[in-house]
Amino acid sequence: MELFLQQVLTGLATGAVYGLVALAIVLIYRSTDVINFAQGQMAMFTTFFAWMLLDGSFLGFHIHPLHFWIAFPLTLAFGIILGAVLERVVIRPVEGRPILTIVIVTLGLFSVFSGLATWSWGGIPKAFPPPPEIEVTGISFFGDGALDIGPTVISYHDLTIMVVAVGIMLALYAFFQYTPIGLGMRATAQNPVAARLMGIRVGNMLTLGWALSAAVGAVGGMMIAPLVLLQPPMMLGVLLYAFAAAVLGGMDSAPGAVVGGLILGIVENLVGTYTTEEYLHVDWFGPEMKLTAALVVIVLVLMIRPTGLFGRKTLRRV
Amino acid sequence: MLRSAAGQRRLLAFLLLAFFLVYWIPFSNAFPGWVPLQFGSYRIFQATTIAMWAIVALGLNILTGYNGQISLGHGAFVALGGYTSAILIFDHNWPFWATIPIAGLLTGAVGFLVGLPALRLTGPYLAIATLALALSTPQILQKYEGLTHGSQGINIDSPTPPGILDGDLVHWINMDDTQYLYFLALLAAFIMTIVAWNIVRSRIGRAFVAIRDSEIAAQAMGISVPRFKTMAFAISAFFAGICGGVYVQVIGFVSPRSFDVLQSINYLTTIVVGGLASILGSILGAAVFVLVPETNSLLERLHLPAADQAPDVLYGASLILVMIFMPYGFAGFIRRLSRLQPPLVMQSFSDFFGQVGLRVRTIRSNAGGGGSGASDGKKRDGSS
Numbered sequence: 001m002e003l004f005l006q007q008v009l010t011g012l013a014t015g016a017v018y019g020l021v022a023l024a025i026v027l028i029y030r031s032t033d034v035i036n037f038a039q040g041q042m043a044m045f046t047t048f049f050a051w052m053l054l055d056g057s058f059l060g061f062h063i064h065p066l067h068f069w070i071a072f073p074l075t076l077a078f079g080i081i082l083g084a085v086l087e088r089v090v091i092r093p094v095e096g097r098p099i100l101t102i103v104i105v106t107l108g109l110f111s112v113f114s115g116l117a118t119w120s121w122g123g124i125p126k127a128f129p130p131p132p133e134i135e136v137t138g139i140s141f142f143g144d145g146a147l148d149i150g151p152t153v154i155s156y157h158d159l160t161i162m163v164v165a166v167g168i169m170l171a172l173y174a175f176f177q178y179t180p181i182g183l184g185m186r187a188t189a190q191n192p193v194a195a196r197l198m199g200i201r202v203g204n205m206l207t208l209g210w211a212l213s214a215a216v217g218a219v220g221g222m223m224i225a226p227l228v229l230l231q232p233p234m235m236l237g238v239l240l241y242a243f244a245a246a247v248l249g250g251m252d253s254a255p256g257a258v259v260g261g262l263i264l265g266i267v268e269n270l271v272g273t274y275t276t277e278e279y280l281h282v283d284w285f286g287p288e289m290k291l292t293a294a295l296v297v298i299v300l301v302l303m304i305r306p307t308g309l310f311g312r313k314t315l316r317r318v
Numbered sequence: 319m320l321r322s323a324a325g326q327r328r329l330l331a332f333l334l335l336a337f338f339l340v341y342w343i344p345f346s347n348a349f350p351g352w353v354p355l356q357f358g359s360y361r362i363f364q365a366t367t368i369a370m371w372a373i374v375a376l377g378l379n380i381l382t383g384y385n386g387q388i389s390l391g392h393g394a395f396v397a398l399g400g401y402t403s404a405i406l407i408f409d410h411n412w413p414f415w416a417t418i419p420i421a422g423l424l425t426g427a428v429g430f431l432v433g434l435p436a437l438r439l440t441g442p443y444l445a446i447a448t449l450a451l452a453l454s455t456p457q458i459l460q461k462y463e464g465l466t467h468g469s470q471g472i473n474i475d476s477p478t479p480p481g482i483l484d485g486d487l488v489h490w491i492n493m494d495d496t497q498y499l500y501f502l503a504l505l506a507a508f509i510m511t512i513v514a515w516n517i518v519r520s521r522i523g524r525a526f527v528a529i530r531d532s533e534i535a536a537q538a539m540g541i542s543v544p545r546f547k548t549m550a551f552a553i554s555a556f557f558a559g560i561c562g563g564v565y566v567q568v569i570g571f572v573s574p575r576s577f578d579v580l581q582s583i584n585y586l587t588t589i590v591v592g593g594l595a596s597i598l599g600s601i602l603g604a605a606v607f608v609l610v611p612e613t614n615s616l617l618e619r620l621h622l623p624a625a626d627q628a629p630d631v632l633y634g635a636s637l638i639l640v641m642i643f644m645p646y647g648f649a650g651f652i653r654r655l656s657r658l659q660p661p662l663v664m665q666s667f668s669d670f671f672g673q674v675g676l677r678v679r680t681i682r683s684n685a686g687g688g689g690s691g692a693s694d695g696k697k698r699d700g701s702s
Contacts (some may be wrong), residue, residue, distance in 0.1 A: 035442050037583075093642045099441070100388065101641050104590045107583065108637030115630025240453065240579070247446040285461075292457050295450035299435065302447055306438045 006152040007269045013158030015265020016165040017227075020220040021235070021242035022249065022257035023169065024213045029251050031189045031209030034091070034102045038109035040235030040242070042214055045113045046082065047128065047221035048121055050075040051230055054129055059120070068131045075222065076215050083214025087207045095206075117232040125234075128225035130157065161223050168216060169258050176254075185209060189252075241268075241294075248298050250311025260309065268294045339504060344497040359496045366500045368601075368608045369507035370564050375588045375600035376514040377557020382586070383595035384518055385550035386530030387436065391448030393582035394455040395555045399425045399562020400572045404472040405465065407566075414477045418506070418563035422556045429555020433548035452582040459574040471573025474566060477502065499568050506564045507601075510557060515597055517553065526550055527595075591640055593649025602648040610636075 021039065028036045036042075052058050053074060056065035066074070090109065094102050134141045141160045146153040176182035187195040188205040196202045221235065228234050245264045249256025271290040273279075285293075307313055343365050346356045357365070374396055381387050399421035406412040406420065432451065439447055459466045466472075479498040493501075517523050525546045528536040533543050566572055584607065592603020613636075614629045644651045 029442065035445065090638055090642075097641075097645060098594070100382070100586070100590050100594065101645070104587055105638050105641045107587055108634040108641065111630045111634025111637065113634075115628035115632075115634060119628035119631065240449070243446055243449070247443055251442050289454075289457050289461055292454035295454055299447050299450055302439055302443055303435055306440075306443060308443070 002151045003273065004270075005150070007273045008266055009149070009152050009154045010158070011266030011269035012262055013154065013162060013265070014269065015245075015262035016158075016162040016258075017220065017224055017238060017261070018241040018245045018264055019258035019261025020161070020165045020168065020223065021217065021238055022245040022261050023165070023172070023254060024217040024220060025242055025246045026249075026251060026254055026257040027172070027213040027216060028209055029246070030254075031185055032091070032206050033099060034106065035099075035243075035251075036213070037103065037106040037239075038113060039213070039217055040239030041110050041113035041117070041232075042079075042082065042086075043217035043221035043224075044230075044232060044235045045117055046075055046079040046214065046218035047225045047230060047234075048117055049078050050218075050222055051121075051126060051128055051225070068129070072131075072222070075218055079214040079218035080211040083210040083212070084207045086214075087210035091206075091210065092203075114232050121232075123232060125229035125231040128222070128230040130226040131222075157227065164219065164223060165258060165261075168219065169254060172212075172216075172254055181205075181208070244295065244298050247308055248301060250308030252312055253308070253310035256308060256310030264294055264298075267297050344493075344500050359494075362496050362500050364608055366496075366503045366568055368605045369500075369503035370561060370568060371585075371588065371604035371607060372507050372601045373510045373564065374558045374561035374585055375592065375604045376510055376597065377554040377561070378585050379589045379592075379594065379596070379600045380514060380517065380523075380526070380557070381550050381554035383589060383593075383599070384523060384530060385526040385547065387547065387550060388441070388445045388586070389448040389551075389554070390445050390579075390582050390586060391432075391451035392554070392558050392585045393577045393579065394451040395425050395429060395558030396562040396565065396581070397455050397459065397572075397577035398428060399559030400566045400576070401459070401466060401472075401562070402559070403563040403566045404474055404572045407474050408467075408472050414474075414567055418560060418567075421563035422560040425559025425562065426552045426556030429558070430548055430552035432555070433551025436551060437544050437547055449579065449582070452577075452579050455577055456574040459577075466574075469574055471571055471576070473571050476570040477567055503564050503568060506560060510560060511597060511601070514557070514600075518597065522546070522549065587637065591637065591647055593647030596647070596649040598652070599647050599649030602652070606648060 021043065024043070025036060025039050028034055028039070050071050053063075053066045053071035054068065056063055086109065090105060091102065094105055141156060141163070144156065146155045147159060176186055184195070184200040185205045185208060187198065187200055188202050188209075192202050195205075220238075224238060225234065241264055242261065245260035246257050247260070248264060249258070249260030268290050271293040272287045275285055275287050275290070275293075277286075301309065305311070342355075343357050344362055346353065347358055347362070349356055374392060378389060378392050381389055402421040402424050403414070403417040406417040407414055432448075436444055436447065460469050463469075476495060476499060478495055479493045518526070525536065525541045528539060528541055529543055529546055537543055569576075588603035588607045589600055590603075591606055592601070593599020610633060611629070614632060617632065640647075646653075
């Protein structure tokens with residue numbers, strides 16, 4: 001039982017990371033119907049930007065290394081600008097074309113960012129400094145060590161990621177539900193033509209969608225980088241899981257993305273634990289197939305709910 | 319002469335193309351030095367690869383371009399075809415030519431089974447479900463090593479030209495292995511192109527297109543949507559299986575690492591860049607895809623720093639530019655050229671700058687209107 005709880009907790013922590021990136025994917029999909037394959041690489045790119053600020057070597061210039069909490073908002077701003085510029089310059093010209101065309105454009109962006117990152121910073125993995133510790137009621141966020149919860153432990157870093165993911169989700173929920181801009185974005189996602197007639201600047205809303213999503217991705221990248229070392233392909237695995245999580249939760253549901261991520265993390269961990277020789281005495285299955293198992297779960301869920309767990313069913317009028 | 323002028327021109331073009339493909343590419347390396355455009359054995363190998371990828375692109379285009387179902391899992395089908403062929407040759411000593419149709423049929427059957435659950439899914443959901451297929455394939459291949467020989471893969475001997483062709487009998491046909499493999503791939507690609515051509519121009523193909531454009535309307539016309547959607551998957555997988563079979567002959571080796579996720583995504587890129595719902599587009603896409611590294615070495619000669627430092631940047635950027643400026647891929651571009659129409663490029667160009675805020679007068683807008691006549695006229699001259 002202890003082992004089970006421990007694995008669930010660890011799964012929740014991995015899942016929070018997937019959920020965070022899935023959230024960024026869903027944000028773009030909801031407002032523009034585009035699956036952004038470059039999401040992970042954009043997050044990686046912004047994380048490299050943060051690393052430059054923290055490390056004090058800005059594109060070859062020596063600058064004073066910044067404190068994390070100064071670099072953090074700067075990176076967010078960079079992410080927002082990056083997302084907005086990409087939407088204006090690269091996505092806008094193909095707006096209204098078949099979805100596949102836009103998907104290929106994001107694949108192109110994927111290549112561009114991988115290439116740029118390798119070109120500017122090289123392929124050698126870099127240690128990304130974790131944020132300074134913050135003590136809140138005895139829990140040291142971002143710190144080393146672990147928190148005891150009953151018989152199980154959870155590392156502070158995992159806990160932080162979970163808190164950040166949930167925090168971002170709540171903030172986004174509040175933004176979409178209670179602010180006029182959020183309302184405008186929801187209207188744009190639902191019916192661009194009607195939204196335009198109501199006086200909403202649809203173009204600006206789409207740009208904002210990309211900007212927000214890049215910012216969320218930047219946070220995700222900065223959370224993950226201390227765990228996996230900063231390098232151009234660092235988001236590849238996470239990105240695929242994040243896609244799966246977004247689909248599992250329903251592509252148009254922000255809470256669904258986080259829940260999907262958490263489920264995926266838990267399933268992955270449990271399958272990895274309980275299919276070893278010790279528990280499962282078969283030779284046709286094993287922990288090395290945990291990705292396959294997680295994917296089978298997703299496909300099975302999709303068979304029952306074709307638009308994911310929380311996705312809205314789309315009705316089409318002829 | 320009953321043929322129309324257009325028909326004659328088409329026949330001439332076909333004969334020229336056939337001459338180029340069947341004689342010039344494989345045999346030009348024996349020409350005297352002053353003949354231009356010779357193909358060395360590496361170039362012949364590249365042509366072989368193009369023929370090979372054209373087969374899977376044709377299949378994927380039937381599924382995605384004509385039937386509107388997205389698949390990010392075709393690498394899995396190619397892997398299945400490749401492994402079927404390799405196992406039959408390696409473990410059961412089958413002759414190579416017999417394994418390729420078997421590979422196609424088996425993969426087609428699996429494609430049919432995959433098509434059944436795919437019926438319920440659309441758009442991103444289908445994309446991820448098929449991506450799942452591609453993602454788990456290497457793991458499955460590695461796990462069941464009793465059948466697949468695990469991570470070490472399977473090495474087979476590539477087919478060599480039979481006695482008649484390698485100069486024993488008829489000494490003036492002296493074909494080496496590279497040329498022989500090229501002909502094999504070319505033959506397979508040719509047959510599959512004919513098959514694809516006939517499918518998309520038949521009742522089945524029209525049903526595919528009708529379903530793509532509107533499932534409800536297609537249903538109202540009496541088309542069984544589930545039957546044709548699964549059929550599209552089966553046909554598409556059949557093509558991928560054949561491609562896998564040819565792949566094994568050409569490369570002579572399969573391993574779980576031969577078929578990663580990127581491969582599956584690249585197939586999709588291939589058909590979109592080449593041109594969706596177009597036979598020509600599938601083939602052009604395959605050619606572009608194989609020849610992309612070549613343009614890189616071309617740019618290296620121009621001393622572009624990005625060419626040798628970050629080929630990915632150029633690849634990605636050209637992908638984006640192609641999508642912006644050639645909305646219907648290379649096939650659409652060529653189709654317009656062949657009709658002597660100005661390419662859509664100019665139109666997209668003005669659209670592009672109009673959208674990012676730099677106003678360039680559009681060419682198509684009402685000719686008489688608009689104040690700044692001078693710049694307007696200049697632009698029109700440039701485009702026509």
